[in-house]
Amino acid sequence: MSGFGVEVRDLTARYDATVALDSVSFTIRPGVITGLLGRNGSGKTTALSVLAAFKRRASGTVLVDGEDPWENERVLAGTCLVRESGDVAQDQKLKDTLEFLADRRPLFDTQLAGALMDRFELDPLNRPDRLSRGKRSAFGVVVGIASRTPLTLLDEVHLGMDAPSRYAFYDALLADWLEHPRTIVLSSHLIGEIERLLEDVVMLDRGAVLTVSDADTLRSSGLTVTGPAHDVAAFVAGREVVARQHLGRTAQATLVGPRDDDAARARAAGLELGPVALQDLFVHLTDRVPTPEEAR
Incomplete structure (x- = not known):
């Protein structure tokens, strides 16, 4: 069956x-x-x-x-x-x-x-x-x-x-x-x-x-980047970030729209790339401002 x-x-x-x-x-x-x-x-x-x-x-x-x-x-x-x-x-x-x-x-x-x-x-x-x-x-x-x-x-x-x-x-x-x-x-x-x-x-x-x-x-439409907070901030500058997390000096950002050069840039900066969670993509895709009727 x-x-x-x-x-x-x-x-x-x-x-x-x-x-x-x-x-x-x-x-x-x-x-x-x-x-x-x-x-x-x-x-x-x-x-x-x-x-x-x-x-x-x-x-x-x-x-x-x-x-x-x-x-x-x-x-x-x-x-x-x-x-x-x-x-x-x-x-x-x-x-x-x-x-x-x-x-x-x-x-x-x-x-x-x-x-x-x-x-x-x-x-x-x-x-x-x-x-x-x-x-x-x-x-x-x-x-x-x-x-x-x-x-x-x-x-x-x-x-x-x-x-x-x-x-x-x-x-x-x-x-x-x-x-x-x-x-x-x-x-x-x-x-x-x-x-x-x-x-x-x-x-x-x-x-x-x-x-x-x-x-x-769907997961491959985004990626996570993890490493020192300053380096992560530089890596994601100007990119569409849908989630951020910080733990001390370490940060993780979730991006949509990966680029061909992301892996090379991450290696050069000593950053780790990983898959994105469906939950983060879901929140991003369905995030919206309520209409006036819905906000009442």
């Missing part, structure tokens, strides 16, 4: 008079983990809802595994959208929900679900409406990973989980994806935590696409 690919062309989606997605286009490659990144209100949840046929588009083309997902039994059977708390019945025991899913999802792994329940210390006799927010999110993680659908959409599923639980989630997701490759779209604002998982990135801002790229290419 290599997963479903996704093609989106000129997609517009609305909530009454509000345009959530405005003629966006992007591709999600089959069999990879793609990060869907954006600030709150950027359109991430709307995009995932359209892909999963939870919401109908206003216009444009959406193809999942080459077919329109809307009311498409085959595509929907191979798609799992998990939002915070897992979109499951709140008054049913967790074990009953897992049995229901195992009966209806042909690739659902009951043994894996049980192992994840143990890992996140979830009582199968409990119900979601009696769980903390973090435990409800953990159960959503169990559902998303154990379903093993060809297209798995995880929308901020970590909300409410503490740091050890989040990292357990990332490790479990990556381990199972390596053993059972499929298409996974991971929406999160914790970019620094998830970037090690990502092969591709789709970045949204205010209902539009900012960039679609593989993660390595």
